[in-house]
Amino acid sequence: MIYTVTFNPAIDYVVHHAQVVLGEVNRSSAEEIYFGGKGINVSAVLKELGFRSKALGFTAGFTGEAIEKGVAAMGVDADFVRLKNGSSRINVKINSAEETEINCQGPDIDSDALDELFDKLDKVGEGDLLVLAGSIPKSLPADIYERILARISGRGVKSAVDATGALLMNVLKYQPFLVKPNNFELGELFGVKLNSLTDIEKYARKLREMGARNVLVSMAGDGALLVDEFDQVHSCGVCKGKVVNSVGAGDSMVAGFIAGVLSQENSADSQPLDYSFALKLGTAAGGATAFSSGLAKKDLIDTLIKTL
Ligand SMILES: Nc1ncnc2c1ncn2[C@@H]1O[C@H](COP(=O)(O)OP(=O)(O)O)[C@@H](O)[C@H]1O
Numbered sequence: 001m002i003y004t005v006t007f008n009p010a011i012d013y014v015v016h017h018a019q020v021v022l023g024e025v026n027r028s029s030a031e032e033i034y035f036g037g038k039g040i041n042v043s044a045v046l047k048e049l050g051f052r053s054k055a056l057g058f059t060a061g062f063t064g065e066a067i068e069k070g071v072a073a074m075g076v077d078a079d080f081v082r083l084k085n086g087s088s089r090i091n092v093k094i095n096s097a098e099e100t101e102i103n104c105q106g107p108d109i110d111s112d113a114l115d116e117l118f119d120k121l122d123k124v125g126e127g128d129l130l131v132l133a134g135s136i137p138k139s140l141p142a143d144i145y146e147r148i149l150a151r152i153s154g155r156g157v158k159s160a161v162d163a164t165g166a167l168l169m170n171v172l173k174y175q176p177f178l179v180k181p182n183n184f185e186l187g188e189l190f191g192v193k194l195n196s197l198t199d200i201e202k203y204a205r206k207l208r209e210m211g212a213r214n215v216l217v218s219m220a221g222d223g224a225l226l227v228d229e230f231d232q233v234h235s236c237g238v239c240k241g242k243v244v245n246s247v248g249a250g251d252s253m254v255a256g257f258i259a260g261v262l263s264q265e266n267s268a269d270s271q272p273l274d275y276s277f278a279l280k281l282g283t284a285a286g287g288a289t290a291f292s293s294g295l296a297k298k299d300l301i302d303t304l305i306k307t308l
C-alpha cells in the first residue's frame, strides 16, 4: 500500500487576473477551487495512474471538512486526523502573466493529534511506500519527518520526501528512496545559487552522498535531472503544450515517478529498474498538470509520455 502524509492540506484558490497591481483593488476574471496539499495531490495523480493510496494528514474547521469531501469526491481513500481548533488553510494562487502563490501557515497540531497520526503510521509495514510531502505548521519542530522515518525504520518501508530546508535535510540519514527538490530548493539547501546543469548535478549528488537513494531535481519549464540509486544521471526536457496552471506539477512528477518505479517492480520480468522510464512518466504527469486547470488526467499523461 502507498500512504501519503500531508501535514498541511489546503484549499487552493486559483485567481485569474491579467495583471495584479500591488496597493490597488484588483478584480479577478475567474476563480477556481481545488483541494490539495502536496501528499493529497500525489494521491490524486497516483489514482489517475492506477495506483491506490491512502491519504493521511490533518484537517481542521470548515475548510478541513471541505477538503475531506473534495478528496473523497476525487476517489482518493483518506484517513485524516481532525484537529479540534483552527481551520485548514486556503492557499491563494494568482494566475497572471506569471504565477504567484501565497501559501499560508495552517492550523497548529497538538500532541494528541500527532499521537493519532503516529498510531495510524504504525500500520505501515513491509513493502509499503510512505510519501511525506509539503510544509508543516510552525507549531511543529523541523525534525518531525525525521521522527516518522525513525519510527518506521527497519520495517521494510520505502519513503519519498518532498520538503524543503531542514525538514528535508534531517531525513537523509534514513536513506529515503526519493527526494524531489526543485532547482531553487536544492540551492537553498546548500546556501548557493545554482546556475548550470553541472551545478545542479553536483548538489544532487551531494544529497545522494548524504543518504538519499534517488534525487530528482525538477526545473519547471526547463525539465528535470535525476541522479538514480546506481549513481547514473538522467535528464529529461519537458513536454510541449500551453501552460494553464502549473500548481501541482511537482507533486504530479513525484506521483508519476513513483508509478513508473512501481509498475516495473510489479511486472513479471526481472529486468533492472529503468529509471529513465520513471523520469519520463514523472515528466509527462508534471506536464499534464501544467497544461490543465486542475491536476493531470490519465489520457493527457498517456498522450504526453509518447512524445518524450
Ligand atoms: N511550464 C512547463 N512546461 C512543461 N512542463 C512543465 C512546466 N512546468 C512544470 N512542468 C513539468 O513538471 C515538473 C515539475 O515542475 P516544477 O515546477 O519544477 O515542480 P515544483 O512545483 O515542485 O517546483 C517539471 O520538471 C516539468 O516536467
Ligand SMILES: O=P(O)(O)OC[C@H]1O[C@](O)(COP(=O)(O)O)[C@@H](O)[C@@H]1O
Pocket: 008, 010, 011, 012, 035, 036, 037, 038, 039, 041, 091, 103, 104, 133, 134, 135, 136, 246, 247, 248, 249, 250, 251, 252
Ligand atoms: O505545503 P506547502 O509547501 O506550503 O505547499 C502546498 C501547496 O503546494 C501544492 O501542493 C502544489 O505543489 P507543487 O506546485 O510544488 O506541486 C498546492 O496544492 C499547495 O497549495
